[in-house]
Amino acid sequence: MSGETERAEGAKEGKEAAVDRKSDQYQIRIRGLTKSFGDHKVLRGVDLDVERGKIHIIIGGSGQGKSVLMKHLMGLLKPDAGHIWVDGEDVVPLDDVELNRVRRKFGMLFQYAALFDSLTVEQNVAFPLIEHTKKSKSEIHEMVTKRLNSLGLRNIEKKFPAELSGGMRKRVGLARALVLEPQILLYDEPTTGLDPVATKNVDDMIRDISKETGVTSVVISHDMASTFRIAHRISMLYEGKIAVTGSPEEIKRSNLPFVREFVEMSGTVQFEGNDKCADDDEDTQTRPGDR
Amino acid sequence: MATTPGGLMSGPDAADEPAPPRGAWDRVVDLNDRLWAFPTRGIEEVGKHVMLFGASVRWLFKRPFRIGVLVEAMDYIGVQSILIVGMIGLFVGMVFALQLVSALRTFGTEGFVGATLGIAVTRELSPVFTSIVVAARAGAGMATELGSMRITEQIDALSTMAVNPIQYLVTPRVLAGTIMVPLMSIFFVIMAMTGGYGVAVFIEHVDPGVFMENLRWLVDTKDLIQGLTKATVFGTALTVISCAQGFNASGGAKGVGIGTTRAVVGSFVTILVLDYFLTDIILVLQNK
Numbered sequence: 001m002s003g004e005t006e007r008a009e010g011a012k013e014g015k016e017a018a019v020d021r022k023s024d025q026y027q028i029r030i031r032g033l034t035k036s037f038g039d040h041k042v043l044r045g046v047d048l049d050v051e052r053g054k055i056h057i058i059i060g061g062s063g064q065g066k067s068v069l070m071k072h073l074m075g076l077l078k079p080d081a082g083h084i085w086v087d088g089e090d091v092v093p094l095d096d097v098e099l100n101r102v103r104r105k106f107g108m109l110f111q112y113a114a115l116f117d118s119l120t121v122e123q124n125v126a127f128p129l130i131e132h133t134k135k136s137k138s139e140i141h142e143m144v145t146k147r148l149n150s151l152g153l154r155n156i157e158k159k160f161p162a163e164l165s166g167g168m169r170k171r172v173g174l175a176r177a178l179v180l181e182p183q184i185l186l187y188d189e190p191t192t193g194l195d196p197v198a199t200k201n202v203d204d205m206i207r208d209i210s211k212e213t214g215v216t217s218v219v220i221s222h223d224m225a226s227t228f229r230i231a232h233r234i235s236m237l238y239e240g241k242i243a244v245t246g247s248p249e250e251i252k253r254s255n256l257p258f259v260r261e262f263v264e265m266s267g268t269v270q271f272e273g274n275d276k277c278a279d280d281d282e283d284t285q286t287r288p289g290d291r
Numbered sequence: 292m293a294t295t296p297g298g299l300m301s302g303p304d305a306a307d308e309p310a311p312p313r314g315a316w317d318r319v320v321d322l323n324d325r326l327w328a329f330p331t332r333g334i335e336e337v338g339k340h341v342m343l344f345g346a347s348v349r350w351l352f353k354r355p356f357r358i359g360v361l362v363e364a365m366d367y368i369g370v371q372s373i374l375i376v377g378m379i380g381l382f383v384g385m386v387f388a389l390q391l392v393s394a395l396r397t398f399g400t401e402g403f404v405g406a407t408l409g410i411a412v413t414r415e416l417s418p419v420f421t422s423i424v425v426a427a428r429a430g431a432g433m434a435t436e437l438g439s440m441r442i443t444e445q446i447d448a449l450s451t452m453a454v455n456p457i458q459y460l461v462t463p464r465v466l467a468g469t470i471m472v473p474l475m476s477i478f479f480v481i482m483a484m485t486g487g488y489g490v491a492v493f494i495e496h497v498d499p500g501v502f503m504e505n506l507r508w509l510v511d512t513k514d515l516i517q518g519l520t521k522a523t524v525f526g527t528a529l530t531v532i533s534c535a536q537g538f539n540a541s542g543g544a545k546g547v548g549i550g551t552t553r554a555v556v557g558s559f560v561t562i563l564v565l566d567y568f569l570t571d572i573i574l575v576l577q578n579k
Contacts, residue, residue, distance in 0.1 A: 074450070074451050076447055076450055076451070083538075096455060100453040100454075103450070103451060104450060104453050107451075108448070108451040110444045110448060111444070112444070114444040114445050115445075115448075116440075116448070117327070117439075117445070118436075127452065128452045131355075131431070131452065131453070132452075176452075228358065
């Protein structure tokens with residue numbers, strides 16, 4: 001791994017042919033991804049490599065296309081151009097039926113959990129098991145309870161999502177994403193709308209799950225405190241491209257003005273020769289990037 | 292975004308530069324665009340509905356078959372609408388009988404009230420009223436439910452769990468509407484004829500034998516088939532419209548509200564427009 005911060009912008013153009021699509025090191029590889037909505041160009045050639053088993057956080061301001069990029073990973077959106085290889089397989093040309101096969105490698109935690117509000121917590125978490133396995137009702141019940149307990153959720157199986165707090169909903173969403181033991185977990189702004197304590201709990205959860213299961217985690221976030229706390233690799237999406245990728249230390253040391261501005265404004269890093277993260281709980285109370 | 296020193300200078304690119312005066316040609320182009328916007332949007336909307344209908348039919352024949360969701364949708368669209376359809380059927384039959392007896396008595400032909408009511412109810416009133424009731428009750432409900440699921444990313448969540456949302460959410464509802472609306476319209480016919488018979492015979496003292504004889508003489512299975520064909524098409528149309536409006540909702544709670552309104556208004560207009568053309572086609576076919 002390079003010790004230097006890597007500037008990706010424009011550098012990888014024309015290198016598609018050289019990409020090792022089936023790599024042991026990288027589980028997801030993206031090259032030249034572009035997407036427009038009408039006249040508005042959101043992604044302008046995204047190149048990204050996500051390492052197997054690591055927590056890779058994609059940062060960027062609101063409206064930079066983070067969610068759009070994530071939706072492309074699971075085939076929820078089709079790009080105008082570019083490639084996305086998941087375990088060496090290009091998912092861009094796949095049809096709905098083939099995509100469903102690839103999607104079973106993924107679990108996704110949505111920004112507001114996206115729990116089915118007409119189903120109870122137990123039915124929500126059991127949903128993927130009922131859809132994709134032939135397990136008996138009692139086996140499913142046991143697996144769901146175990147999964148919920150492992151995330152610190154007890155005696156809420158019969159409750160409906162509307163009866164839960166934001167943090168609990170996220171944990172139920174995570175339980176649902178994890179129940180089929182995916183290889184890749186996608187998190188869409190997992191700490192948005194949470195108080196500092198709940199934010200730290202979610203961070204710990206992401207880190208613990210990554211450690212325990214070896215799952216590859218892709219997180220999109222604008223919460224720099226959380227990002228520096230848990231990331232193995234950080235990429236910054238800026239003006240529709242991955243402007244920079246590096247380890248947290250490399251990002252903190254970056255000289256690129258928009259990276260410095262983004263990190264500085266988040267209040268997590270002081271740039272006067274001091275790269276130390278500020279106190280976690282204080283950071284999360286004021287997050288200028290939050291809507 | 293970096294600012295350039297030139298950004299403060301006045302020049303052709305300056306933001307505060309007044310727009311050049313618009314010529315007559317520009318206004319013609321504008322008017323042309325506006326005139327075409329309405330039909331273009333209309334064609335787009337129809338296209339969206341046809342594509343969703345096509346996709347829901349395609350997914351109907353792919354595994355897994357979602358019997359549980361279908362039964363739930365049939366319950367919501369059909370069983371839970373029985374009371375209101377029955378009530379409306381009963382009173383429509385009663386008021387029609389009252390009006391018909393009053394009109395026919397002028398010519399001394401009130402004995403034909405059963406036949407006249409039978410033809411009106413089986414051919415027109417039952418499919419149209421039943422569909423409108425279902426569109427207002429279940430159609431609005433479906434549009435709101437799917438719209439809320441769309442804006443809270445629940446539909447995306449289904450996709451991420453490798454479940455096709457059209458197969459899971461749209462196909463069972465469209466199939467349920469196609470099955471249940473004609474069944475409900477039969478129930479409407481029974482209730483309307485019962486109400487009409489009650490008013491004609493017990494209140495207006497029309498001879499029950501004449502009422503039934505004329506009914507049997509003038510109303511046959513062709514009329515029932517006409518009504519059921521229309522109810523089947525209306526059932527499909529209203530569920531496709533309601534699901535499409537919910538499925539394609541955007542823009543938060545307001546978007547869901549707009550989708551629901553469009554679902555109900557769109558269903559009503561479509562039912563009445565389709566009614567005319569279907570009647571024309573069926574009458575031509577039946578009179579061949």
